Amino acid sequence: MEFVKVEGLTKRFGGVLALDDVDLSIDRGEVHSIVGENGAGKSTFIKILSGIVKADGGEVYFEGGRITNAHPNRLFEIGISASFQETSLFDNLTVSENIFIGELYHHREFRVNWRTASGRAREMLADFGVGDIDPQEPVAHLSTEMKQIVEILKAVKVNAKLICLDEPTAPLTSRGTGLLFQLLGELKKKGITIIYVSHNLNEVLQISDRITVLRDGRKVDTVERKDAGESVLHDLMIGRSIERARKPRKGRVEYGRPALRVEGLSDGDKVMDISFEAYREEILGLTGLVGAGRSEVAWMIFGLTARRSGEVWVGGRRIEHLTPDAAIRAGIYYLPEDRRVMGLFLNQNLYINTTISKLEKVKKRLVLDFKREKALSEETMSRLGVKYASLNQIALNLSGGNQQKLMFGKCLFAEPEILILDEPTKGIDVGSKEEIYGLIRSLAHEGMAVVLISSEVEEICLLSDRVIVMGNGRTLGTFEGEHINEREITSCYLQTARSK
Numbered sequence: 195m196e197f198v199k200v201e202g203l204t205k206r207f208g209g210v211l212a213l214d215d216v217d218l219s220i221d222r223g224e225v226h227s228i229v230g231e232n233g234a235g236k237s238t239f240i241k242i243l244s245g246i247v248k249a250d251g252g253e254v255y256f257e258g259g260r261i262t263n264a265h266p267n268r269l270f271e272i273g274i275s276a277s278f279q280e281t282s283l284f285d286n287l288t289v290s291e292n293i294f295i296g297e298l299y300h301h302r303e304f305r306v307n308w309r310t311a312s313g314r315a316r317e318m319l320a321d322f323g324v325g326d327i328d329p330q331e332p333v334a335h336l337s338t339e340m341k342q343i344v345e346i347l348k349a350v351k352v353n354a355k356l357i358c359l360d361e362p363t364a365p366l367t368s369r370g371t372g373l374l375f376q377l378l379g380e381l382k383k384k385g386i387t388i389i390y391v392s393h394n395l396n397e398v399l400q401i402s403d404r405i406t407v408l409r410d411g412r413k414v415d416t417v418e419r420k421d422a423g424e425s426v427l428h429d430l431m432i433g434r435s436i437e438r439a440r441k442p443r444k445g446r447v448e449y450g451r452p453a454l455r456v457e458g459l460s461d462g463d464k465v466m467d468i469s470f471e472a473y474r475e476e477i478l479g480l481t482g483l484v485g486a487g488r489s490e491v492a493w494m495i496f497g498l499t500a501r502r503s504g505e506v507w508v509g510g511r512r513i514e515h516l517t518p519d520a521a522i523r524a525g526i527y528y529l530p531e532d533r534r535v536m537g538l539f540l541n542q543n544l545y546i547n548t549t550i551s552k553l554e555k556v557k558k559r560l561v562l563d564f565k566r567e568k569a570l571s572e573e574t575m576s577r578l579g580v581k582y583a584s585l586n587q588i589a590l591n592l593s594g595g596n597q598q599k600l601m602f603g604k605c606l607f608a609e610p611e612i613l614i615l616d617e618p619t620k621g622i623d624v625g626s627k628e629e630i631y632g633l634i635r636s637l638a639h640e641g642m643a644v645v646l647i648s649s650e651v652e653e654i655c656l657l658s659d660r661v662i663v664m665g666n667g668r669t670l671g672t673f674e675g676e677h678i679n680e681r682e683i684t685s686c687y688l689q690t691a692r693s694k
Contacts, residue, residue, distance in 0.1 A: 197222040204251035208583035230408035233593040244276035273355030285334035290315035453643035459504030479658030487667035496528040525611035545571035551608035
C-alpha cells in the first residue's frame with residue numbers, strides 16, 4: 195500500500211492552472227523532493243496536501259484513507275505537518291508559544307502548561323544546534339534565519355508521520371542548512387516521510403531518495419537519485435540547458451563622477467564607518483556572511499533606518515534628510531529581501547503594486563488615469579515575463595518567482611538612476627535566476643548604477659564589476675578585475691569569521 199497517493203490533482207487560481215492532473219506516489223520513510231521553476235505548482239501541491247488550499251479536482255490518499263480537502267486540524271491529528279516558504283509565525287508570541295501553538299487544539303480543557311512547553315522548546319533548540327535561542331524570546335526579535343528554524347521545529351515537534359518542507363533553507367546559512375540535514379537524517383531513521391521542495395538542486399541531490407519534476411503544473415517525471423544530476427534536472431525543469439557566462443570585466447577604469455557616494459556611514463550598532471562609490475553602467479557587489487551589515491547599509495541609504503553618522507551623495511548632491519521619499523526623489527530605489535513584508539501589497543492587484551512607486555506617471559490632473567495605469571502595468575509585466583491571469587489578480591496569488599518579478603516591475607516603474615537589490619534571486623528557480631541576471635545586466639548597460647547585495651558568492655562573481663566584502667559591520671576588502679573570484683572573496687570573509 196502506498197503511503198501517500200495522489201491521483202489527477204488539479205487546481206486553478208483564476209485563469210491560471212497551477213496543477214494539471216498530477217499523479218504521484220510517495221513511499222513511507224523516504225525523502226521525496228519536488229523541483230520545478232517558479233509557478234510550476236510545487237508550493238500549491240504542498241498546500242493542498244496539508245489542507246491549506248483546496249483542490250479543484252483529483253484525490254489524495256494517506257495510509258490508504260482518503261484525505262482530499264480535509265481540514266488542516268484533521269490532517270494534523272493523523273500525522274501530517276508542514277513548514278512553508280513564508281513563515282506563519284506570530285511575531286508577538288514567544289519562540290515556545292509559536293512552536294506549540296497547535297497544542298491549544300489538542301490539550302484537554304484547552305489548557306497548556308507553558309512551563310513544560312518552554313522546557314521542551316529549549317531541548318528542541320539545543321538538539322538543532324541553536325541552544326542560544328531563548329524560548330521566551332518574542333519571535334519579532336529573531337533574525338530571518340532563526341525565524342525559519344522556529345518554523346521548521348514547529349512542523350517537526352509532533353509525532354508526525356509526514357512532514358512537508360517548502361524551501362526550508364532559503365533564509366538559512368550553510369551552518370543552518372547542515373543542521374537541518376542532520377535533523378532530516380534522524381527523522382528518516384525513525385521512518386518519518388519527508389516531502390522536500392527546493393530550488394537548490396545541489397541540496398536536493400544531497401538528501402533525496404527520489405525526485406519529482408513539475409513544469410507548468412504538470413508532472414514531467416519522477417527519477418531515482420542515482421539516475422539524477424543537475425544537468426538532467428535542469429533539462430526536465432525548463433526544457434533547455436543552462437549556460438552561465440561570467441560578466442566580462444571592465445578592469446580598473448575611470449568611471450567619472452560617481453552616481454552614488456557613501457561616506458562614513460554608521461548606525462552605531464551593526465554598521466561602522468562604511469564608505470564606497472557606485473557608478474553608472476556598473477554593478478557593485480556587496481557580500482559577506484549573514485549579519486555582516488549589508489542590508490543595514492541599504493536601509494540607511496534608502497532612509498528606512500536612521501544613521502548615527504555619515505553622508506550620502508547622489509550625483510554630486512548631498513541628501514540632507516534621508517527618508518524613502520527623499521531617496522526616491524533623488525533617483526534611488528530599493529528592492530528588499532523580504533518581498534512579502536517589505537516589497538509588495540499582497541492583497542492588492544498587480545497594477546496597484548506596479549504603479550505605486552511613481553503615481554505621477556498615471557495621473558491626469560488630480561486623478562488617476564486607470565486606462566493608462568493598466569496599459570503601463572501590462573507593458574511592465576510583459577517585459578519581465580510575469581505569469582498572471584489578470585491585472586486584477588492580487589499579488590498574494592502569484593508564485594514566489596512571479597512575486598519577485600512583480601517587485602522588480604515596481605522598482606523599474608519608478609525609473610531610478612540607482613537601484614539597490616537586496617538578495618534579488620532569493621527563492622527563485624534556476625531558469626528565473628537567469629532571466630533576473632539578464633535584466634540586471636541590461637539595466638547596468640542602459641546606464642543605471644546597480645548595487646547588488648547577495649550572500650551567494652557565485653552570483654556576486656557572475657555579475658559584479660567591483661565587489662566589496664563586509665564583516666562585522668565594516669569593509670573587509672574590495673575586489674576588481676580578475677580578483678573577483680569565489681576563492682579570494684570567500685577567503686576574505688571566512689578569515690574574519692575564524693578570527694571572531
